[in-house]
Amino acid sequence: MFSNRQQQVATGKHKAMNVALIGCSGMGRVHAEMAANCGLKIAICADKSRKAASELAAKYGAKVMTDGFKAAASPDIDIVAIATPTTTHLMFIEAAAKAGKHIFCEKPFCRTVAECKKAIAAAKKAKVKLFVGHVVRYFHEFEAMKAQIEAGKIGEPGYVKIYRGGLFPGGPKSWFANYEMSGGVTFDCAIHDMDWVRYVFGEPERIFCQALMRSKPHLMDYSQSNIRLKNGMIATIIGTWAHPSGFQVKAEICGDGGMIQYDSKEAPISTLMRDTGDGPSMVVPGSPVAESPYQREWEDFIAWVQDNRTPRVTPEDGMIAVKMAEAALKSAKTGKPVKL
Amino acid sequence: MAKIGIISFAHMHAQSYAACLNALPNAELAGIWDDDAKRGRKMAREFGAKFVGNLDKLLASDIDGVIICSENMKHRSMVEAAAKAGKWILCEKPLAPTVKEAKEMIALCKKAGVGLGTAFPCRFAPTLMDARAQIQSGAFGEILAISATNNGTCPFDWFVDEKLSGGGATMDHTVHVADVLRWIMEKEFTKVYCEKGNLLHKKEIKTDDVGMLNLEMEGGIQVSHIASWSRAKSYPTWGDVTLEFIGTGGVLNVDAFNQKVNVYCDATMSTEWAPYGDNPDMGLVGDFVNACDERIAPSVTGEDGLRATEVTVAAYKSAKSQKMVKI
Numbered sequence: 001m002f003s004n005r006q007q008q009v010a011t012g013k014h015k016a017m018n019v020a021l022i023g024c025s026g027m028g029r030v031h032a033e034m035a036a037n038c039g040l041k042i043a044i045c046a047d048k049s050r051k052a053a054s055e056l057a058a059k060y061g062a063k064v065m066t067d068g069f070k071a072a073a074s075p076d077i078d079i080v081a082i083a084t085p086t087t088t089h090l091m092f093i094e095a096a097a098k099a100g101k102h103i104f105c106e107k108p109f110c111r112t113v114a115e116c117k118k119a120i121a122a123a124k125k126a127k128v129k130l131f132v133g134h135v136v137r138y139f140h141e142f143e144a145m146k147a148q149i150e151a152g153k154i155g156e157p158g159y160v161k162i163y164r165g166g167l168f169p170g171g172p173k174s175w176f177a178n179y180e181m182s183g184g185v186t187f188d189c190a191i192h193d194m195d196w197v198r199y200v201f202g203e204p205e206r207i208f209c210q211a212l213m214r215s216k217p218h219l220m221d222y223s224q225s226n227i228r229l230k231n232g233m234i235a236t237i238i239g240t241w242a243h244p245s246g247f248q249v250k251a252e253i254c255g256d257g258g259m260i261q262y263d264s265k266e267a268p269i270s271t272l273m274r275d276t277g278d279g280p281s282m283v284v285p286g287s288p289v290a291e292s293p294y295q296r297e298w299e300d301f302i303a304w305v306q307d308n309r310t311p312r313v314t315p316e317d318g319m320i321a322v323k324m325a326e327a328a329l330k331s332a333k334t335g336k337p338v339k340l
Numbered sequence: 341m342a343k344i345g346i347i348s349f350a351h352m353h354a355q356s357y358a359a360c361l362n363a364l365p366n367a368e369l370a371g372i373w374d375d376d377a378k379r380g381r382k383m384a385r386e387f388g389a390k391f392v393g394n395l396d397k398l399l400a401s402d403i404d405g406v407i408i409c410s411e412n413m414k415h416r417s418m419v420e421a422a423a424k425a426g427k428w429i430l431c432e433k434p435l436a437p438t439v440k441e442a443k444e445m446i447a448l449c450k451k452a453g454v455g456l457g458t459a460f461p462c463r464f465a466p467t468l469m470d471a472r473a474q475i476q477s478g479a480f481g482e483i484l485a486i487s488a489t490n491n492g493t494c495p496f497d498w499f500v501d502e503k504l505s506g507g508g509a510t511m512d513h514t515v516h517v518a519d520v521l522r523w524i525m526e527k528e529f530t531k532v533y534c535e536k537g538n539l540l541h542k543k544e545i546k547t548d549d550v551g552m553l554n555l556e557m558e559g560g561i562q563v564s565h566i567a568s569w570s571r572a573k574s575y576p577t578w579g580d581v582t583l584e585f586i587g588t589g590g591v592l593n594v595d596a597f598n599q600k601v602n603v604y605c606d607a608t609m610s611t612e613w614a615p616y617g618d619n620p621d622m623g624l625v626g627d628f629v630n631a632c633d634e635r636i637a638p639s640v641t642g643e644d645g646l647r648a649t650e651v652t653v654a655a656y657k658s659a660k661s662q663k664m665v666k667i
Contacts, residue, residue, distance in 0.1 A: 158539025224564035
């Protein structure tokens, strides 16, 4: 009497396909779980670190590899999922496309627009599907805001502000700390919101940005983007990897007939852990949903692969998000606005 | 005991200042003049003060100082008249829409030997005073970046008539934050980039109602600021002043007027935030009254007003040129 019938997370509506995952830390683990939930088989877990690959492979009974190129070209693989540092995306995309595999690539698509173009060309030539994981488009709260705007609840929108971030990801040795590689919070985190602003409100005209990109005395990045859209709207996007702890997302959209506000701190679940002497207590806000946004992006991707249904994110969308983030970084460097 | 006159109730803050003068034990609201005589008489009745039908007459009386709350474009001539009459002056913000006028006002007051203050009440808000003390204690280390907002509802009226206001939301809602950050950081602004527009009241007004500024302070501190009249009519309060300080030692967040209780009222079918915090205007007006009594300069000076105006003027210049502008 105290047990619910087990909720079926996996839809099981998809044909079984074999997935090779390249990059088995952080987001790689999330994508493995989502792909498995879609009814796909995680056949290969590849990572430069054998330990990372083995740990994840054990969970899915997958083959362990340390060579991503080999994984991408393995004959029995249908889909290659890429969750490696951004600067390595292109080479794995090209390898997977060449081997005729469909590709799921974590955002940012690539480190430069030039690389994005090559990636798109490689997928086109090989006639494979290439998806970029701009997962914010699938977040329930962002969908809800979009729906309210489209329902006309705030009239014509004129101004939008999105704030996202928390502590610096990874340790000092993580690739995120290499700003040339990761692009810092502007390129890796604020790119989510640049994509969403464009998705909902339209094309950008120019961007001005300030970015901290500090290594001493702490790893800290803080990014303040000021974006003018072609339709005249102004967007503020603030990204932080400068907080000592936590993670927060805030959004505000102002129209001529109302406003929308969202703050992730107003979560349905929050916890305070008693200090047991093992270290500081943690506060973890949560907003559980039956189907995670990561699950929904995978469902969307697989529906494209198997049923040829156009997904919410195209590779061109991924490329324009990179273009915006690249422009923001250029602006931060030069102190001038960058036209798009 | 200081006798204070109020010149013009065009800016609604005058009503709060009048109430403060009535509440302060060492002040007397000794006279009101307004170029809108009907409004002036009404306010005189409301605050139990004398309406004086002629500005020269008010300035010739035995008052010690005046608070000027006219439309921005009229500040200069009224400051000049008051200074020439030897009266201490508290001028509503922005001190002036242009740098030239602000400098002239400062010079006129200096020549006349009268004190000139700019009405920046945020400096007297206990929340912001606390934030300043925390930043200045050094607990947050070196401050590297700041995000600020000053959002409000559209005030309409003369505020949206550029001939009387000199500018829109970017002017109206940048000066407070510019001053607060100068005061907290004890540093000046050096550069600004600005995007502005009329984005939310296209049918009703002609001035800008949103300004997004990227600024730099001395030492290269990166600052973003949003100045807007973006709060919806149905929003539960007038607006906000928020600041996020990113320091090497930690992060400090300020939501300066977030001292409220939530009220759900069936009779009006509305949700309201009822404020419980202190009224910063009491500190501002009290400081001015003391300055009049002691014949010293008010704490927030004309120069402070000028510095804030320099920021807004550069912001408008940047919005036009689409380049970062030196301040």
